Amino acid sequence: MPYNIKEMVNKKARFVAGHRMCAGCGAPPAIRTILNALKEDDNAVISNATGCLEVSSFLYPYTAWKNVSYIHTAFECASATLSGAEKAYEKFRKDGKIPQDKHTKFIAIGGDGGTLDIGFQSLSGAMERNHDITYICYDNGAYMNTGTQRSSSTPLHADTTTSPAGKVLQGKSQPRKDLTQIMVNHNIPYVAQTALFGNQKDIYEKAEKAIYTHGPTFISVFSPCPRGWGYPTEDLQAIEKLAIDTCFWPVYEVENGVYKITYKPAKKLPVEEFLKTQKRFKHLFKEENKHLIEEMQEEIDRKWNYLLMMEEVTNKE
Amino acid sequence: MAIRERLSGNEAVATAMKQINPDVVAAYPITPSTEIPQYFSNFVANGSVSTEFIAVESEHSAMSACIGASAAGARVMSATSSQGLAYMFEMLYIASGMRLPLTLVVANRALSAPINIHNDHSDSMGARDSGFIQLYCENNQEAYDNTIMAIKITEKTKLPVMVCYDGFITSHSVENISLMENEEVKQFIGEYTPDEYLLDSTKNISMGPLAMQEVYFEKRIELAKAMEDAQDVIIEVSKEFEKITGRKYGLYETYQLEDADYGIVLLNSTAGTAKDVVDELRNKGIKAGLLKPRCFRPLPYNEIPEELRHLKSLAILDKSDTINAYSGPLFSEITSTLYHQNIQIPTINYIYGLGGMDVTTQDIKSVYMDLQEIAKTGKITQVRKFLFDNKEVD
Amino acid sequence: MSNNIYGRGAAILKDGTSLDVKTGSWKNRTPVHSKEKCKNCMLCVPYCPEGCIYQKDSILTNIDLDYCKGCGICAKVCPFKAIEMKDSKEEI
Numbered sequence: 001m002p003y004n005i006k007e008m009v010n011k012k013a014r015f016v017a018g019h020r021m022c023a024g025c026g027a028p029p030a031i032r033t034i035l036n037a038l039k040e041d042d043n044a045v046i047s048n049a050t051g052c053l054e055v056s057s058f059l060y061p062y063t064a065w066k067n068v069s070y071i072h073t074a075f076e077c078a079s080a081t082l083s084g085a086e087k088a089y090e091k092f093r094k095d096g097k098i099p100q101d102k103h104t105k106f107i108a109i110g111g112d113g114g115t116l117d118i119g120f121q122s123l124s125g126a127m128e129r130n131h132d133i134t135y136i137c138y139d140n141g142a143y144m145n146t147g148t149q150r151s152s153s154t155p156l157h158a159d160t161t162t163s164p165a166g167k168v169l170q171g172k173s174q175p176r177k178d179l180t181q182i183m184v185n186h187n188i189p190y191v192a193q194t195a196l197f198g199n200q201k202d203i204y205e206k207a208e209k210a211i212y213t214h215g216p217t218f219i220s221v222f223s224p225c226p227r228g229w230g231y232p233t234e235d236l237q238a239i240e241k242l243a244i245d246t247c248f249w250p251v252y253e254v255e256n257g258v259y260k261i262t263y264k265p266a267k268k269l270p271v272e273e274f275l276k277t278q279k280r281f282k283h284l285f286k287e288e289n290k291h292l293i294e295e296m297q298e299e300i301d302r303k304w305n306y307l308l309m310m311e312e313v314t315n316k317e
Numbered sequence: 318m319a320i321r322e323r324l325s326g327n328e329a330v331a332t333a334m335k336q337i338n339p340d341v342v343a344a345y346p347i348t349p350s351t352e353i354p355q356y357f358s359n360f361v362a363n364g365s366v367s368t369e370f371i372a373v374e375s376e377h378s379a380m381s382a383c384i385g386a387s388a389a390g391a392r393v394m395s396a397t398s399s400q401g402l403a404y405m406f407e408m409l410y411i412a413s414g415m416r417l418p419l420t421l422v423v424a425n426r427a428l429s430a431p432i433n434i435h436n437d438h439s440d441s442m443g444a445r446d447s448g449f450i451q452l453y454c455e456n457n458q459e460a461y462d463n464t465i466m467a468i469k470i471t472e473k474t475k476l477p478v479m480v481c482y483d484g485f486i487t488s489h490s491v492e493n494i495s496l497m498e499n500e501e502v503k504q505f506i507g508e509y510t511p512d513e514y515l516l517d518s519t520k521n522i523s524m525g526p527l528a529m530q531e532v533y534f535e536k537r538i539e540l541a542k543a544m545e546d547a548q549d550v551i552i553e554v555s556k557e558f559e560k561i562t563g564r565k566y567g568l569y570e571t572y573q574l575e576d577a578d579y580g581i582v583l584l585n586s587t588a589g590t591a592k593d594v595v596d597e598l599r600n601k602g603i604k605a606g607l608l609k610p611r612c613f614r615p616l617p618y619n620e621i622p623e624e625l626r627h628l629k630s631l632a633i634l635d636k637s638d639t640i641n642a643y644s645g646p647l648f649s650e651i652t653s654t655l656y657h658q659n660i661q662i663p664t665i666n667y668i669y670g671l672g673g674m675d676v677t678t679q680d681i682k683s684v685y686m687d688l689q690e691i692a693k694t695g696k697i698t699q700v701r702k703f704l705f706d707n708k709e710v711d
Numbered sequence: 712m713s714n715n716i717y718g719r720g721a722a723i724l725k726d727g728t729s730l731d732v733k734t735g736s737w738k739n740r741t742p743v744h745s746k747e748k749c750k751n752c753m754l755c756v757p758y759c760p761e762g763c764i765y766q767k768d769s770i771l772t773n774i775d776l777d778y779c780k781g782c783g784i785c786a787k788v789c790p791f792k793a794i795e796m797k798d799s800k801e802e803i
Contacts, residue, residue, distance in 0.1 A: 006769045009756040017761040017778035018729030023737060024782035028760040036757075045515050047385065055527045057729070061717065063523035066727035069515040071388050072525035073381060073411050080378035084343055084385030084393070085515055087369035091340045091391060092516060094367065104516065122381065125374030200757050226782075234783030234796070237758060416720035475719055513718040521726040528721050536721050 005199040011036040012067050014044070019064035020056040024233025026196070026224035026240070027053055027138040031109065033200050034136055034221065035068070037207035044068040044105040045089075047082035049114030050075035052145040053138065076118040078108040079126035079135060086131050105211050106133040111223075112153035113143040116179045127186045127216040134210045137179065138223035148228040152177035155248075156299055157292045158280045160228075165283035170292060175299050183218040184254045192253035194262075195222035195240045202262055206253055222249045230279025242274040247304040252311075259310040268304075271297045319562065320496040326454075326487035329461040329494055330396070330422050330480070331356035335366055336502035337468055339420075340391035340509075343371040343382035345401060348434045349484035350424040353396035376401035380408035380421075387417040388524055390514030392468070394419065398484055399426035402440045406447070409477070413448025413540060415524060418471040418509075419478075421449070422464060425585065425636075426484040427672045435673020436484040438584060439637040442646050448540055450474065450547055451614035453584045454482040455570075457492050459611070462564060465497070468506045469554045474547045476540075479614075483586040485673065501561055544615045551612055568617040569610040571624055573599060577606025579688035580625055582651055583634035584610060587669075587676050594681040605685050616650055622658040625651075629692035631664040632684045634704070638668045644701045663691045669704035680704050734761065738781025740796045742774050748793035755785040755794065 014035035021028050031053065038044055046068050048054045054072045057064040073081045086106040092098045108126075110119050115137040123135060142160045143149040150163035156175045159165040163172040183191045190213040192206040203221065210217040222243055226233045243249040244263050248271060251263035272293060275281035284293050324332065331353050334342070344354035360366040369386075373379045379395050387393045397405065402423055412419060423441050427433040441451060450470060454460040460482040467478040482488065497505070513522060528536060548568060555566040572592050574580055581591055588609040598605040608624055610617065625631060633652070635645025643649070648666035655662065667684060670676045684704070691697060716725040751771050756764045763775035764785060774785070774794070786794040 005753045005757070009753050009766060010769075013727075013762060015762065016727045016730055017763045017775070018732035018734060019761075020732075020734070021760060023760070023780035024784055025760050028762070029758050029784075032762055033757045043518075043521070045389065058523050058526040058723075060526035060528045060532045060721055061723050062729040062732050063526070063723050063726060064729040065521070065523050067521060068726070069517075069521045070523040070525075070726075071385065071515060073384050073415070074407055077378055077381035077408070080373060080381035081385035081388075083371055083373070083378070084341060084382035084387070084391075085389040086385075087341050087343075087371055087382070088386040088389035088391035088393075089516055091367070091369045098516070098518070102518065121374060122378050125378055128374070129371065196758065199754060232783070234787045236782075236784045237788045414720060415722070513722050513724060520724060522718065522722055522724045523726065524718075524720070524722040526721050526723065532721065539719075 003201045003205060008036055008200065008204055012040055014038060014066055014068050015057070016064050016066045018062060020059060021052060022227050024226045024236060026140065026222070026236055029196055030138055030203065030221045030223055031136065033196070033203050034207035034219065037204055037211055038105060042103045042105055044107055045082070045085050046070045047078045047085065047108045048072045049078035049110035049119050051111040051114050053109060053111065055145060075114055077122045078110045078114065078119055079133070080122040082106050082108045082133050083126045083129065083131050086133055106131070107211065108133060108135045110137055111144070112137060112139040112141060113151040116152045116177050124186065127183065127188050127218065131216055132214055134217045134219065137220045139220055140223040140225040140228060142228050144225050144228045153179070156296050157284060159283060160280070170283060170289055178303070180220045188216040188218060189213050190217040190253070190255055193220045193249070194251055195244055195249055196237070197240050197244055197263070202251060209253070228280070231277050235277065239277060242269070242277060245269045246271045246274040247300055248274050250304060250307050252307055258314045259307065261307055261311050271300055318498060320498065322494050322496050323491050324457055324494050325489050325491045326457040326460045326482050327352035327424065327489065328356065329457040330464050332496060333461050333464040334394055335360045336497070336499050337394070337465065337506060338366045339368055339394045341369045341371065341383070341386035341393045342395060343373050343379045343386065344395045345373050345376045345379045345397065347376070347398050347401040349426060349488045350396045350398040350422065352488070353422060376404040377408060380405040380412060383419050384408060384412050384415065384417055387419045388415065388514065389516045390511040392509040394422070396422040396424070398424045399428055399440045402444055403428060406444060409444055409447035409449055412477045414536065416475045416540070416543070417477060418475055420464065420467040420471055421477065421479050423479050423481045424484040424488040425481050433672040436486050437636045437671045437673065441479060441481045442637040444479070445614060445646060448476065448544070449614060450476050450478040450544070452478065452480050452611055453613055454480065454487065455585055455588045455609060456487055458494050460487060461494060461496065462558065462562070462566065465502055465505065466554050466558050466566070470547070470551055472509055473550045473554065474543055476543050476547055481585070486586040497562060505558065505561055548615050548617065566611060568612040568620060569608060572607040572609070574606035574608055574624055576604060578604040578629040578692060579685050580606045580608060580628040580631045581634060581681070581684060582608045582610070582631070582647065584613065584636065584647065587634065587636070590676055590678055591681050594678050594685065598685055603685065603689070616654070618654040621651060622654050622660050625655065625662065626660050628662050630688040631662045632667055632688055633664060634667045634669050634684070636670045638671070663695055663697055665691065665697055666701040667704040668701060674705070733777045734780055735777045738779055739799050740781045740783065741776060741799045742779060742785055742794050743797050744771070744774050745793045748791050750791050750793070752790065754790065755788045758784050758788045760784070
């Protein structure tokens with residue numbers, strides 16, 4: 001059944017309005033579209049790490065989670081909490097307590113801080129133990145709920161409140177930790193990196209594959225943050241497009257080790273096009289910092305060429 | 318019909334878990350509780366239980382997985398010790414705050430630093446404010462019995478339960494034990510039917526919100542009240558247990574205390590040693606007695622003072638220290654219950670057995686000797702003494 | 712089946728209760744949807760962070776101003792300029 005946006009938007013809502021995410025936040029559109037990939041009569045248990053999405057979507061007694069059950073326990077154990085729920089489900093199915101035709105999917109959701117840093121061990125454990133779960137990381141490149149502190153996912157040289165651009169130091173000095181690649185090396189059946197672009201075919205189909213591939217799967221979704229990155233709220237689509245057209249955020253999937261880059265920009269843009277739209281990179285456009293932009297371009301090209309190579313190598317017959 | 322057996326504490330608890338056959342067990346190895354997930358993994362591999370076993374990558378994830386499974390509606394158990402319990406610390410408060418029934422067995426072991434694998438109560442005492450019910454066990458029989466009773470207690474109170482017994486002294490020492498039949502255990506614990514759970518097919522629920530001031534405080538009051546009400550539930554469950562096994566459990570045990578002049582209050586395996594000393598002193602006409610709380614959370618604050626009211630002098634022995642420059646946790650909590658009943662007994666605190674230091678009958682005798690002296694003079698030179706430098710008392 | 716939604720431990724026994732929260736008061740600008748220009752391509756619908764752009768049988772019906780926070784994404788996403796952000800102070 002080929003993808004059709006008119007059908008996709010008609011799917012049962014799993015995340016509804018009334019939540020307190022900032023105006024223009026990039027996370028809810030991504031999470032809503034991903035959860036639309038659930039089959040109409042499938043249920044789901046969402047295990048959410050502490051973070052923007054969690055505190056904004058379940059402020060007692062208001063829950064934005066609809067047609068799914070939801071649990072938040074702490075910051076670093078969304079995956080471990082979900083592991084327990086998934087095994088309880090497996091036990092109930094074995095005991096015949098759940099009718100065979102009713103299916104519940106197990107989905108963990110965390111921000112980059114909750115996934116790449118504090119929740120990394122719990123994620124790695126759950127993936128290694130082969131639980132039938134999907135982990136969605138909405139990556140906004142810093143600890144946004146607490147006001148834009150640096151995480152391991154913060155881009156090289158980006159200004160955050162704990163890696164500020166100053167007279168001596170120029171923003172974050174380490175390149176971004178590439179969790180998607182680390183997940184590929186957990187030898188799990190499906191890993192993908194995606195973003196919102198076009199008619200959302202890419203993100204939706206990857207979500208469908210991740211949720212309905214048996215075993216542990218992982219999706220890292222680009223999640224622009226107007227407040228933390230410093231750009232006008234209305235520019236979500238433009239920011240996402242620039243991220244994929246500069247290959248700042250490669251869009252690809254790895255299925256049982258086979259790489260497939262699912263978006264290749266017709267014309268690969270220099271990283272400046274992406275950087276110049278956001279305040280967090282403003283300091284890089286000073287004369288004395290121009291070389292830092294070159295460093296960022298080198299890192300992006302190194303990663304992009306690696307992906308091109310992996311796509312070629314892993315698709316050879 | 319009871320089954321006569323000879324088992325270590327860990328074997329006894331693992332047997333109880335096999336008979337309980339919980340839905341999910343998530344555990345991580347740590348001395349001295351490691352043997353429990355080890356024995357249990359054999360039951361899983363050999364099909365003598367139908368439990369889903371999750372070999373998690375840390376104790377923090379063990380408690381998180383237990384919370385997820387319990388929230389999903391499963392009957393859940395785990396076991397840990399010392400650093401493992403400390404690593405679970407954040408999640409213990411979340412399990413009780415979310416009112417999730419689950420049973421955690423703790424083979425008590427000292428907390429680092431320095432690292433030490435032997436027994437004391439610093440781990441479970443470190444978690445005494447976590448909102449868990451805490452049952453303390455003197456020997457492998459009590460460990461077995463309390464583990465089975467914990468299932469009914471947690472599912473009735475909707476408070477997680479910690480069953481604590483001494484690492485190595487109880488966990489690794491083989492003693493005679495009387496086991497229940499499998500059918501007796503099944504019948505006693507019954508089928509678990511959760512009422513608010515993630516996998517409820519009739520409705521989708523959300524658990525674990527952000528709560529602002531008023532709601533947060535309201536929920537903490539509900540938790541405190543649940544702990545208050547737990548005392549009656551524990552008594553009621555223990556009565557049902559007695560009907561099947563004949564073994565009587567209250568919130569605490571007294572030993573020759575009714576007419577005693579000198580009393581000791583302490584937890585777990587040292588009670589065995591103390592009972593021998595009480596018998597020996599009684600033969601010499603010295604009226605010694607003992608009170609051993611089984612239930613430290615909730616604290617039996619009404620009954621315990623009544624049991625101690627008549628004593629001439631009292632010693633409270635702590636196998637952990639609060640490092641508050643004054644006294645151990647058992648001492649500060651028991652004396653505060655006396656205070657509110659206006660009971661003025663000269664009471665002293667001993668910190669003993671830390672890091673697994675042997676506790677001999679000689680040590681306990683020296684305490685009763687001190688109590689005789691204090692009863693005579695009414696003078697207490699030092700509120701807290703370390704039962705460490707009393708070696709030479711004959 | 713009791714309809715009490717307040718569970719133990721601060722659980723909420725009903726889904727989607729956030730719909731009671733009208734976040735529309737956040738906005739200082741308002742999207743105005745022109746039915747004439749709209750081609751019902753649905754591109755704006757998934758982009759709305761509130762999910763408050765409604766459609767029925769593939770026809771875009773309205774933007775729910777009870778929830779719209781005025782972020783302006785839909786206006787920029789629309790290929791046909793069928794949505795225009797108006798300063799909220801003006802009466803629409």
